[in-house]
Amino acid sequence: MIKKSISDLLKEHPFFASLPANYIEFIAGCGRNAVYEAGAYLGREGDPADVFFIIRSGLIGIESYAPDEGPITVQTMTAGNVVGWSWIVPPYRWQFDARALETTRVVALDGKCLRAKCEEEPLMGYQLMKAFAAEITGRFRANRLQLLDLYGRAQK
Amino acid sequence: MTGRDSVDGLWAPQALRIANKVQESTDVFSFELELEQSFDIRPGQFNMLYAFGKGEVPISMSAGPPTTTRLVHTIRNVGKITTDICAREPGEEIELRGPFGNTWPLESALGGDVVIVAGGIGLAPMRPVIQALLANLEQYRRISVVCGARSPYELIFREDVEEWSARRDLDFHATVDIAPRGWTGTVGVVTSVIEQLSFEPQRTTVMTCGPEIMMRFTADAFCDRGVPAESIFLSMERNMKCAVGFCGHCMYGPHIICRDGPVFRYSRLRDLLHIREL
Ligand code: FES
Numbered sequence: 001m002i003k004k005s006i007s008d009l010l011k012e013h014p015f016f017a018s019l020p021a022n023y024i025e026f027i028a029g030c031g032r033n034a035v036y037e038a039g040a041y042l043g044r045e046g047d048p049a050d051v052f053f054i055i056r057s058g059l060i061g062i063e064s065y066a067p068d069e070g071p072i073t074v075q076t077m078t079a080g081n082v083v084g085w086s087w088i089v090p091p092y093r094w095q096f097d098a099r100a101l102e103t104t105r106v107v108a109l110d111g112k113c114l115r116a117k118c119e120e121e122p123l124m125g126y127q128l129m130k131a132f133a134a135e136i137t138g139r140f141r142a143n144r145l146q147l148l149d150l151y152g153r154a155q156k
Numbered sequence: 157m158t159g160r161d162s163v164d165g166l167w168a169p170q171a172l173r174i175a176n177k178v179q180e181s182t183d184v185f186s187f188e189l190e191l192e193q194s195f196d197i198r199p200g201q202f203n204m205l206y207a208f209g210k211g212e213v214p215i216s217m218s219a220g221p222p223t224t225t226r227l228v229h230t231i232r233n234v235g236k237i238t239t240d241i242c243a244r245e246p247g248e249e250i251e252l253r254g255p256f257g258n259t260w261p262l263e264s265a266l267g268g269d270v271v272i273v274a275g276g277i278g279l280a281p282m283r284p285v286i287q288a289l290l291a292n293l294e295q296y297r298r299i300s301v302v303c304g305a306r307s308p309y310e311l312i313f314r315e316d317v318e319e320w321s322a323r324r325d326l327d328f329h330a331t332v333d334i335a336p337r338g339w340t341g342t343v344g345v346v347t348s349v350i351e352q353l354s355f356e357p358q359r360t361t362v363m364t365c366g367p368e369i370m371m372r373f374t375a376d377a378f379c380d381r382g383v384p385a386e387s388i389f390l391s392m393e394r395n396m397k398c399a400v401g402f403c404g405h406c407m408y409g410p411h412i413i414c415r416d417g418p419v420f421r422y423s424r425l426r427d428l429l430h431i432r433e434l
Contacts, residue, residue, distance in 0.1 A: 061343065073335040076342040078352060101340065138348075145345040146333045150367040151276030151306045 006031040009107050013054050015082045018131055023124040030113035036100035043094040049086035050111045055079050058104025063097040082135055087111025166400055169206045169251035177246055180312035183233040184277060185242045186218060188226050189250060195227055199284035200419045203254030204399050207240035214396045216281035230280035256399045257418045260285045261389055265361035269297045271353060273346050273374045275304040275366025279312055281391055282365050293325055300327040300353050304346040307332050308339050350377045357382030365391040372429045375422040388422035
């Protein structure tokens with residue numbers, strides 16, 4: 001079996017679909033493959049957010065801790081999704097826990113390395129931020145729908 | 157009694173004995189009603205269930221097709237009529253008249269991909285469709301079901317959900333808005349699951365039932381993925397009185413839900429669904 005390079009894996013991922021190949025090659029220099037077994041944390045609330053993840057397969061729960069209820073999953077992310085954007089904005093700390101719910105394969109991208117590359121190549125940085133803005137917008141739209149508590153209102 | 161064939165069936169309620177009652181979630185109950193004669197009701201159609209002195213509510217069949225002896229309705233306890241009905245126990249009776257309305261497009265979906273999206277109690281009218289699809293799997297290409305609920309505790313038809321999740325010939329997803337640890341399904345709105353589904357847009361029929369806003373976002377998500385609005389079907393809900401197109405109580409723009417629906421193509425509703433206060 002031919003082992004795919006990090007840039008091949010990124011090119012196949014929908015998040016990078018809008019980025020030109022040369023930028024992806026450049027970004028790939030900050031990436032590495034990683035596997036998380038079920039139960040392992042990819043990030044903990046409050047910890048430094050110096051990495052983000054491109055999910056290749058598996059399932060990740062975005063969790064928060066409620067004193068009376070324990071950990072609560074507020075969203076799950078799967079293949080094709082991106083986990084973590086706190087590496088972009090100060091204070092660069094995880095806002096939620098991210099925990100593998102099953103064996104999960106990811107490409108982990110080093111946020112510090114990427115921030116440096118974005119400074120070095122602002123056009124690429126702009127393209128990357130646009131991709132993140134689309135991701136964040138989609139996530140907010142979904143969260144707003146969740147907040148509407150739709151199902152609670154069905155059937156009058 | 158054969159439902160539509162009898163004028164009496166449309167106007168005069170008949171009392172059916174409750175053979176079994178199942179609590180599906182905190183406020184949702186299924187009633188199995190005993191029939192003395194066959195009752196011809198198809199997936200998508202509804203009956204008017206009656207609480208004496210209080211009024212009637214339109215409730216879809218929730219399992220089927222009904223055998224000659226059992227008719228199943230699933231009801232959420234949210235108002236004085238449904239509270240009255242939900243309080244009844246096996247051995248007591250429920251009065252109903254019907255069936256009314258049109259059906260889900262199971263025939264026109266033949267040979268293509270089918271996606272079912274149900275939210276909350278909206279899974280009740282969809283269950284007979286899922287059962288019919290599973291009984292005729294070889295006549296469809298790929299069948300996907302997405303079912304959303306507020307939390308795992310509010311997911312109805314748990315035995316069916318478990319069975320559907322375990323099947324390899326069905327692409328089944330249950331998703332909830334929020335979950336305690338231990339939930340193994342996805343967490344998020346149904347639209348985020350739609351992004352993950354595989355289907356051929358031009359050969360896909362979508363059927364969705366749930367809160368109106370969920371259906372609108374669902375339909376738009378499928379349109380974004382290239383499914384024609386004519387191939388997306390929604391089941392609409394309005395307060396009803398006569399259920400036979402006379403009183404105008406269930407009007408929705410130019411449509412009379414009880415007579416023209418409750419199942420509509422999204423192409424006929426899209427503009428209306430974007431008008432506020434309609
Ligand atoms: S309920 Fe009377 S017209 Fe529909």
